Amino acid sequence: xxxxxxxxxxxxxxxxxxxxxxxxxxxxxxxxxxxxxxxxxxxxxxxxxxxxxxxxxxxxxxxxxxxxxxxxxxxxxxxxxxxxxxxxxxxxxxxxxxxxxxxxxxxxxxxxxxxxxxxxxxxxxxxxxxxxxxxxxxxxxxxxxxxxxxxxxxxxxxxxxxxxxxxxxxxxxxxxxxxxxxxxxxxxxxxxxxxxxxxxxxxxxxxxxxxxxxxxxxxxxxxxx
Amino acid sequence: xxxxxxxxxxxxxxxxxxxxxxxxxxxxxxxxxxxxxxxxxxxxxxxxxxxxxxxxxxxxxxxxxxxxxxxxxxxxxxxxxxxxxxxxxxxxxxxxxxxxxxxxxxxxxxxxxxxxxxxxxxxxxxxxxxxxxxxxxxxxxxxxxxxxxxxxxxxxxxxxxxxxxxxxxxxxxxxxxxxxxxxxxxxxxxxxxxxxxxxxxxxxxxxxxxxxxxxxxxxxxxxxx
DNA sequence: GGATGTGAACGACTTCACAGCG
DNA sequence: CGCTGTGAAGTCGTTCACATCC
Numbered sequence: 001x002x003x004x005x006x007x008x009x010x011x012x013x014x015x016x017x018x019x020x021x022x023x024x025x026x027x028x029x030x031x032x033x034x035x036x037x038x039x040x041x042x043x044x045x046x047x048x049x050x051x052x053x054x055x056x057x058x059x060x061x062x063x064x065x066x067x068x069x070x071x072x073x074x075x076x077x078x079x080x081x082x083x084x085x086x087x088x089x090x091x092x093x094x095x096x097x098x099x100x101x102x103x104x105x106x107x108x109x110x111x112x113x114x115x116x117x118x119x120x121x122x123x124x125x126x127x128x129x130x131x132x133x134x135x136x137x138x139x140x141x142x143x144x145x146x147x148x149x150x151x152x153x154x155x156x157x158x159x160x161x162x163x164x165x166x167x168x169x170x171x172x173x174x175x176x177x178x179x180x181x182x183x184x185x186x187x188x189x190x191x192x193x194x195x196x197x198x199x200x201x202x203x204x205x206x207x208x209x210x211x212x213x214x215x216x217x218x219x220x221x222x223x224x225x
Numbered sequence: 226x227x228x229x230x231x232x233x234x235x236x237x238x239x240x241x242x243x244x245x246x247x248x249x250x251x252x253x254x255x256x257x258x259x260x261x262x263x264x265x266x267x268x269x270x271x272x273x274x275x276x277x278x279x280x281x282x283x284x285x286x287x288x289x290x291x292x293x294x295x296x297x298x299x300x301x302x303x304x305x306x307x308x309x310x311x312x313x314x315x316x317x318x319x320x321x322x323x324x325x326x327x328x329x330x331x332x333x334x335x336x337x338x339x340x341x342x343x344x345x346x347x348x349x350x351x352x353x354x355x356x357x358x359x360x361x362x363x364x365x366x367x368x369x370x371x372x373x374x375x376x377x378x379x380x381x382x383x384x385x386x387x388x389x390x391x392x393x394x395x396x397x398x399x400x401x402x403x404x405x406x407x408x409x410x411x412x413x414x415x416x417x418x419x420x421x422x423x424x425x426x427x428x429x430x431x432x433x434x435x436x437x438x439x440x441x442x443x444x445x446x447x448x449x450x
Numbered sequence: 451g452g453a454t455g456t457g458a459a460c461g462a463c464t465t466c467a468c469a470g471c472g
Numbered sequence: 473c474g475c476t477g478t479g480a481a482g483t484c485g486t487t488c489a490c491a492t493c494c
Contacts, residue, residue, distance in 0.1 A: 021484075021485065022484090022485095023484080023485060023486090024485090025439065025442055026435070026439065028438070028442075029432070029434060029435040029438040029439070030419065030432075030435065032438075033417065033434075034419075047452085047453065047454090048453075048454075049453085054419065055419055056419060056421075057486095058486080058487065058488095059453090060486075060487055060488070060489095061485095061486065061487080063453090063454065063455065063456085064455085064456085064485090064486080064487090066454095066455095067454090067455060067456080071454085071455080073453075073454050073455075074453080074454075074493090074494070075452075075453050075454040075455080075492070075493045075494055076451075076452045076453050076454075076493070076494050077452080077453070077454085077494070078452090078453065078454085079454090091442070092438050092441060092442050092445075093441045093442050093444065093445030093446075094438055094441050098441055100437075106336065106339075107332050107333075107335040107336035107339060108332075108333070108336040110332040110335075110336075111331065111332035111333040111335075111336055112433070114331075114332060115433065117417050117433065117434040118433075118434065118437060121434060121437075121438065123437055123441075161444060162437075162440060162441070162444065185444045186440045186441070186443060186444040187440075188436060188437060188440050192258065192342050194255065194259075194279065194280055194281060196281075200447075202440055202443035202444045202446075203440075203443075204436050204437075204439050204440040204443070206431060206433070206436055207254070207255075208337070208340065208342065208343075208431070209254060209258075209342040209343065209346060210251070210254040210255065211413060211429050211431055212325075212343060212346075212348055212387075212413060212429075213253070213254040213257075213317050213319055213346065214250065214251065214254070214429050215387060215411045215412075215413050215427055215428075215429040216317060216318045216319050216323055216348075216387070216411070217250055217253075217316075217317050217318050218411060218427035218428075218429070219318065219386060219387065219410045219411040219427045220317075220318030221318075221427075222425075246462075246463065247462085247463095248462080248463060248464090249463090272474085272475065272476090273475075273476075274475085282464095283464080283465065283466095284475090285464075285465055285466070285467095286463095286464065286465080288475090288476065288477065288478085289463090289464080289465095289477085289478085291476095291477095292476090292477060292478080296476085296477075298475075298476050298477075299471090299472070299475080299476075300470070300471045300472055300474075300475050300476040300477080301471070301472050301473075301474045301475050301476075302472075302474080302475070302476085303474090303475070303476085304476090
């Protein structure tokens with residue numbers, strides 16, 4: 001009975017050293033934010049229990065997560081904030097600038113454009129698209145609204161790799177396809193729909209209705225956690 | 226370090242209550258949306274594999290999830306869309322209206338106010354608050370902007386139970402405390418911060434920077450899933 | 451002493467596989 | 473038949489506990 005190994009992860013020898021759980025990555029951003037706060041407050045070193053306290057998780061969890069970054073901690077001392085910040089940035093892939101386009105020039109797009117957190121972490125919004133002829137040519141926060149037809153050209157010219165989708169659900173799949181055709185490599189989708197993308201394009205979805213319904217469920221259950 | 230006890234819910238013990246996994250609840254909203262689409266397309270019955278196909282998950286997963294709703298499925302036939310929709314609504318706690326207040330009258334608030342998905346699922350935004358004196362008194366989408374001082378009175382008067390937090394990170398914790406003091410029972414937080422709420426108040430957080438960083442990580446990894 | 455790193459236990463979630471029913 | 477419901481097995485993630493090191 002020869003058992004074939006599932007070819008789950010064809011290890012590209014570039015960066016993958018350790019197993020790296022997907023769940024940990026979800027916390028990396030939070031570690032990063034808190035570490036940056038501690039760091040600019042002058043803290044040079046931080047312990048797993050301090051960090052866990054700040055995020056509301058256990059110290060063991062923090063150590064397991066940070067272990068994925070290599071052996072940065074010093075027993076009896078803690079983790080050097082600076083080093084962990086740098087390692088997290090690198091692991092997350094935000095040790096460089098990402099160019100981002102936004103499709104759908106509504107209120108959500110405006111909110112995203114003015115959101116400071118993006119710039120701070122190296123995300124630069126370089127173009128804005130909308131199908132509404134009335135909006136094309138307008139300027140919103142220094143960005144001109146382009147027609148979706150120009151997407152391939154603009155994406156190529158700006159070198160954008162990520163697309164934020166803030167369009168109505170009915171047209172979201174079509175717009176996503178256009179983004180993919182234009183060469184985008186990742187989509188952050190806000191439309192309430194399950195998008196289908198080719199396997200070489202990454203997808204993260206933020207579904208506001210789902211989140212609100214989740215909240216209603218929790219409240220109905222009584223209390224939190 | 227008090228641990229939450231498993232609350233046996235001594236409510237009306239009509240159905241044989243099952244364990245109910247937290248992960249399943251996260252998919253309930255998606256099932257609901259797809260079932261509503263199938264239903265309004267005239268589909269009376271749907272199989273676990275059809276639903277799984279639509280959401281991109283396995284049929285076994287769908288059956289396990291729907292089993293939490295009671296024995297709604299008919300072997301050889303499938304699930305009656307109507308019944309499953311009703312059961313999901315009830316389980317999620319959205320078989321009634323929820324009154325919602327929004328704190329922070331910025332672009333994100335505007336986007337949320339105009340978002341149709343909320344009303345459709347029975348969430349009614351009944352008040353809007355902002356600390357900016359220049360905004361107080363203005364009307365946005367038929368809602369007057371109130372001063373945060375009036376929160377207790379307005380929450381009581383409107384019977385709001387949920388609060389959406391779209392304020393800057395620096396003031397988010399303070400505003401959340403005010404919401405809690407005003408008697409709110411659940412908070413949907415958009416500020417990039419780990420909120421601390423008393424245990425009787427539920428919390429769901431949507432952190433846009435975290436989501437974007439997640440996307441960057443996936444793209445850097447190459448491809449999706 | 452104080453805090454890390456990590457096997458091992460534990461628990462949660464998913465997939466498998468199949469009995470059973472209309 | 474086709475499709476559900478569900479134990480069993482498998483996978484993934486978290487917590488525990490402790491050897492280890494500065």
